[in-house]
Amino acid sequence: MTTPKDNRKHWARDLKVTLWTLIVPPTIWAVHFLFCYLWVAVTCAKSPTPATALTGFPVATLIATIVALLGILAAGYIARVQSQTPGDAPPHDEGTAIDRLRFLALSTRLLAGLSFVAVIFTALPVIVFGDCR
Amino acid sequence: MTTDSPAYVAPDQNDPAVRKGQEDRLREVWKPPSGWFFRWTDVNNNRIGVWYTLTAFGFMLFAGVLALIMRTQLAVPNNDLVTANTFNQLFTLHGSMMMFLFAVPMFEAVSIILLPQLLGARDLPFPRLSGFGYWSFLIGGVFVSGSIFFDAAPDGGWFMYPPLTTRTDLSGLGADIWMLGLSFIEVSSVAAAVELIVGVLKCRPPGMRLNLMPLYAWYILVVAVMILFAFPPLIAGDVLFEMERLLNWPFFNAEKGGDPLLWQHLFWIFGHPEVYIVFLPSIALFAMLIPTFAQRHLLGYPWIVLAAVGTAFLSFGLWVHHMFTTGLPKISLAFFAAASEAVAIPTGVQIFVFIATLWAGNVKKSTPLLYASGSLAVFVIGGLTGVMVAVAPFDWQAHDTYFIVAHLHYVLIGGTLLPLFAGLYYYWPLVTGKKLSDRLGRTAFWIMFVGMNLTFFPMHLSGLLGMPRRVFTYPEELGIGGLNLASTAGSYMFALGVLIVCIDLALSPRRPKAPRNPWNAGTLEWLALPDDEDWGIRSVPLIESRYPIWDQKNFVQKVDEGRFFLPDAEEMRRESIITTVLDARPLQVIRLGTPSVKPMMTAVALAGVFILTTYHLYLLSALSGVATLACVLWWLWTGTAEIPEKPTKHIGHGIEVPLYTSGPSAPGWWAMFITMMADATAFSGLVFGYFFFWTIHSNFPPTGAGLDGPGVFWPMVALALTLTGWAATVGAREVHRRGNVAAGRLLLVLGIVATLSSLFAGLAGPWYSGMDPELHVYPAIVWTLAIWTAVHAAIGVIMQAYTLARSLAGKMTPVYDADLRNITVYHHFLALTGIVTFCTIGLFPGVA
Numbered sequence: 001m002t003t004p005k006d007n008r009k010h011w012a013r014d015l016k017v018t019l020w021t022l023i024v025p026p027t028i029w030a031v032h033f034l035f036c037y038l039w040v041a042v043t044c045a046k047s048p049t050p051a052t053a054l055t056g057f058p059v060a061t062l063i064a065t066i067v068a069l070l071g072i073l074a075a076g077y078i079a080r081v082q083s084q085t086p087g088d089a090p091p092h093d094e095g096t097a098i099d100r101l102r103f104l105a106l107s108t109r110l111l112a113g114l115s116f117v118a119v120i121f122t123a124l125p126v127i128v129f130g131d132c133r
Numbered sequence: 134m135t136t137d138s139p140a141y142v143a144p145d146q147n148d149p150a151v152r153k154g155q156e157d158r159l160r161e162v163w164k165p166p167s168g169w170f171f172r173w174t175d176v177n178n179n180r181i182g183v184w185y186t187l188t189a190f191g192f193m194l195f196a197g198v199l200a201l202i203m204r205t206q207l208a209v210p211n212n213d214l215v216t217a218n219t220f221n222q223l224f225t226l227h228g229s230m231m232m233f234l235f236a237v238p239m240f241e242a243v244s245i246i247l248l249p250q251l252l253g254a255r256d257l258p259f260p261r262l263s264g265f266g267y268w269s270f271l272i273g274g275v276f277v278s279g280s281i282f283f284d285a286a287p288d289g290g291w292f293m294y295p296p297l298t299t300r301t302d303l304s305g306l307g308a309d310i311w312m313l314g315l316s317f318i319e320v321s322s323v324a325a326a327v328e329l330i331v332g333v334l335k336c337r338p339p340g341m342r343l344n345l346m347p348l349y350a351w352y353i354l355v356v357a358v359m360i361l362f363a364f365p366p367l368i369a370g371d372v373l374f375e376m377e378r379l380l381n382w383p384f385f386n387a388e389k390g391g392d393p394l395l396w397q398h399l400f401w402i403f404g405h406p407e408v409y410i411v412f413l414p415s416i417a418l419f420a421m422l423i424p425t426f427a428q429r430h431l432l433g434y435p436w437i438v439l440a441a442v443g444t445a446f447l448s449f450g451l452w453v454h455h456m457f458t459t460g461l462p463k464i465s466l467a468f469f470a471a472a473s474e475a476v477a478i479p480t481g482v483q484i485f486v487f488i489a490t491l492w493a494g495n496v497k498k499s500t501p502l503l504y505a506s507g508s509l510a511v512f513v514i515g516g517l518t519g520v521m522v523a524v525a526p527f528d529w530q531a532h533d534t535y536f537i538v539a540h541l542h543y544v545l546i547g548g549t550l551l552p553l554f555a556g557l558y559y560y561w562p563l564v565t566g567k568k569l570s571d572r573l574g575r576t577a578f579w580i581m582f583v584g585m586n587l588t589f590f591p592m593h594l595s596g597l598l599g600m601p602r603r604v605f606t607y608p609e610e611l612g613i614g615g616l617n618l619a620s621t622a623g624s625y626m627f628a629l630g631v632l633i634v635c636i637d638l639a640l641s642p643r644r645p646k647a648p649r650n651p652w653n654a655g656t657l658e659w660l661a662l663p664d665d666e667d668w669g670i671r672s673v674p675l676i677e678s679r680y681p682i683w684d685q686k687n688f689v690q691k692v693d694e695g696r697f698f699l700p701d702a703e704e705m706r707r708e709s710i711i712t713t714v715l716d717a718r719p720l721q722v723i724r725l726g727t728p729s730v731k732p733m734m735t736a737v738a739l740a741g742v743f744i745l746t747t748y749h750l751y752l753l754s755a756l757s758g759v760a761t762l763a764c765v766l767w768w769l770w771t772g773t774a775e776i777p778e779k780p781t782k783h784i785g786h787g788i789e790v791p792l793y794t795s796g797p798s799a800p801g802w803w804a805m806f807i808t809m810m811a812d813a814t815a816f817s818g819l820v821f822g823y824f825f826f827w828t829i830h831s832n833f834p835p836t837g838a839g840l841d842g843p844g845v846f847w848p849m850v851a852l853a854l855t856l857t858g859w860a861a862t863v864g865a866r867e868v869h870r871r872g873n874v875a876a877g878r879l880l881l882v883l884g885i886v887a888t889l890s891s892l893f894a895g896l897a898g899p900w901y902s903g904m905d906p907e908l909h910v911y912p913a914i915v916w917t918l919a920i921w922t923a924v925h926a927a928i929g930v931i932m933q934a935y936t937l938a939r940s941l942a943g944k945m946t947p948v949y950d951a952d953l954r955n956i957t958v959y960h961h962f963l964a965l966t967g968i969v970t971f972c973t974i975g976l977f978p979g980v981a
Contacts, residue, residue: 018714018715019343019714019715022442023442023446026442026443026446026447027446029446029447029450030446030449030450033450033468033472036468037465037468040462040464040465040468041461041462041465041828042828044462044465045828045829046828046831048831050462054464093344093345093430093434093678093679094677094678095340095341095342095344095345095676095677095678097342097716099342099344100342100343100344100715100716102344103343103344103434103435104343104344106435107435107438107439107442110435110436110438110439111439111442111443114439114443114475114478114479115443115446117475117478118447118471118472118475121471121472121474121475122450122468122471122472124467124471125464125467125468125471126464128464128467129462129463129464129467131462131464132462132464133462133463
């Protein structure tokens with residue numbers, strides 16, 4: 001566990017941490033995933049021929065991916081600051097408010113890492129496939 | 134939560150006479166019912182959980198025997214032990230039973246036993262709901278599995294793909310038995326999920342903040358939430374499926390605009406998360422037993438939470454990998470292949486956490502640990518072939534071959550069955566006070582381990598050599614006779630291992646009691662005494678560590694001497710403590726349901742609805758429906774939201790909490806909210822169907838006689854009425870809360886009138902347009918959405934009337950207003966359902 005660099009106040013530490021904030025990064029993954037899937041599914045189901053090109057989709061994916069990654073980075077950054085809230089001694093598994101906060105924040109941070117990778121995974125097919133075949 | 138009033142004198146826990154008095158009262162309050170019939174009306178988690186577990190275990194053995202018959206048939210080429218038709222029934226029932234009657238219920242059963250113990254609670258928050266779930270499961274399970282004795286078992290594969298299964302000339306009663314019998318069990322699964330979520334979030338002992346929660350509880354929370362989002366799409370699919378079979382509404386019939394692929398989507402949106410729903414609880418058992426045998430805290434607690442939550446999310450992005458060969462665009466397949474590869478990350482994380490904990494600890498070799506490590510090895514093999522078939526081009530080769538059979542059995546035996554045996558050997562002393570035999574356990578393990586590999590490893594090869602799944606025999610020229618004979622030999626070996634476990638269990642009553650906490654574990658459940666009391670826990674402890682038995686000084690003694698919270702049952706009521714979600718601060722003492730015949734009667738009545746519908750006895754089925762409603766109302770009226778005899782209660786250590794709360798701090802409110810999340814998910818499955826049909830048709834909605842849509846007028850009238858009913862209910866809650874009871878009642882009456890009118894207005898659109906649901910899928914799906922909303926409006930009206938009656942009967946007051954607050958949650962969801970339905974069927978045709 002990292003030790004806090006300093007004890008100065010930080011805006012991110014004032015944000016409320018709940019079970020809902022824990023699932024922000026994977027929810028961003030889910031929205032990004034659905035966006036990509038639904039765009040393709042609707043376009044291709046509506047197209048008369050499989051060779052229909054997915055016009056605009058690569059750019060849309062790029063934008064959506066950047067937005068999603070920025071969202072995940074923001075959630076991860078906030079979680080990182082919160083997970084370094086100073087107070088209790090390591091290994092931070094006591095029944096205190098600070099350790100509970102650090103736990104939720106660290107879990108959020110780890111989920112942000114996973115979601116970051118998963119969003120990139122979702123975006124990769126657009127490099128290879130350009131139509132509905 | 135307040136501090137005690139000065140006049141209150143706390144009991145002296147140092148006085149043995151005081152403690153004896155408390156124990157006598159607790160014993161009396163928690164005494165199980167007796168008598169040849171009434172003993173079955175018990176609702177205590179320790180009994181319901183054991184019945185549930187044994188029943189699920191029984192279904193597993195039954196489904197295992199079905200598998201042995203299949204393997205015997207396949208032992209040699211061109212065998213004729215069973216007919217093709219029987220073989221179809223065997224594999225369909227084997228898969229369906231293992232999934233719906235063993236894996237999922239077993240997780241719920243084990244959780245019903247363990248969760249209150251792990252959380253230091255006296256019971257789960259809704260014991261009667263557990264009873265209802267169990268009886269539903271038993272009746273539904275016997276109905277489905279018994280069908281094979283009448284040659285009427287489902288025979289379309291465990292995923293029941295239409296059109297084979299929806300065409301009544303190609304499939305018989307079995308398809309209805311599958312749909313309706315298992316829908317009934319899905320209802321009980323959702324009920325259990327509601328109970329487990331509320332249990333984990335609200336019934337933790339004081340001090341057990343989220344970061345101190347046993348990891349088993351984290352897994353259960355995640356899995357129960359997954360059930361809420363995974364099972365409802367299948368229930369929606371079941372609704373469409375039965376409408377097609379019973380009423381000829383063509384949802385999956387391509388000739389009339391339907392599409393069989395919609396079923397595959399709805400089924401696998403359920404089916405893939407299902408794999409993780411059965412895997413995560415089993416791996417959760419490892420998270421409990423590995424620290425015990427490593428004799429140290431589990432390393433990487435947040436990493437396990439990452440793994441559980443991450444897996445839960447990603448598992449909903451995998452469903453199309455079961456549909457790689459259906460001709461979807463390659464780019465779509467690639468999205469799902471990507472998610473399927475990504476899910477390997479969190480799955481791997483948990484395995485590394487377990488290995489690291491064992492590495493860092495002082496490992497004590499034991500039978501449970503042997504099963505755990507063996508199952509990890511098996512699971513990893515299944516996981517690796519999973520990564521292989523997640524690659525679409527490889528899957529095109531392997532799809533529907535025995536390679537897949539091998540893959541899924543490695544996953545499910547390594548990820549569910551063997552971990553459950555680990556749990557069985559670990560937790561048997563908790564349930565019975567006796568240890569199982571290490572010698573028999575280890576012998577059984579090695580026989581099962583070798584047998585399992587001998588059965589399923591050759592299937593990889595027979596699959597790659599071209600043996601398709603679900604064939605009742607194969608020609609000699611294919612050259613796979615030797616591999617199949619090996620598989621059959623292995624399956625009998627595996628069965629021998631299971632038999633040894635059963636013998637071990639059967640010998641258990643003759644063995645002496647083990648000492649308390651025989652494994653020297655650190656978590657709360659091991660407070661249980663070998664001669665178990667029915668009260669759950671003597672006093673509800675204050676938790677300061679993840680392993681309180683190891684870390685907190687004199688912990689066991691303090692619990693036993695009633696030195697923590699709620700050591701007594703002064704008012705002779707069954708009680709437990711409700712705490713806050715994040716930090717587990719005491720909020721309330723709830724009075725728990727006592728043994729009652731009502732849950733069982735409700736389950737029997739509801740079973741009537743499903744079973745009688747199977748045989749097209751619609752009138753009797755409707756009568757059963759009325760009986761179900763009557764039972765539910767009777768149950769609620771007599772057993773819930775009871776106004777306590779005093780507003781607060783002392784729970785010890787100077788803390789006084791209310792005996793009644795309403796709104797978001799009350800468990801009932803949470804149960805309603807969570808149930809409605811599941812309901813909304815099922816509804817979204819139907820809406821998905823509407824838009825799915827829009828995407829596959831160039832002219833949707835179609836026009837013509839019997840096809841023209843419901844227009845704009847009636848849907849908008851219905852929407853306005855729905856929202857009026859909603860506003861009246863919310864208004865009733867607000868004015869009632871402020872003390873104006875008369876205005877509250879008046880608004881409820883207005884709500885009843887508006888909601889009831891919305892019901893008829895909602896149906897008027899398709900009715901006056903003369904939409905014929907048998908003609909085309911468009912009228913069929915519009916009618917379905919309208920009927921779904923109308924049924925929900927009817928339930929909303931019943932709730933409003935019930936609440937009004939409660940108020941008139943003096944069972945609800947401005948202070949004690951849980952009923953009104955809970956139905957308001959329902960009406961929020963009803964309003965949402967109305968908005969989506971009426972905008973979809975009324976306005977979407979104008980923009981499509």
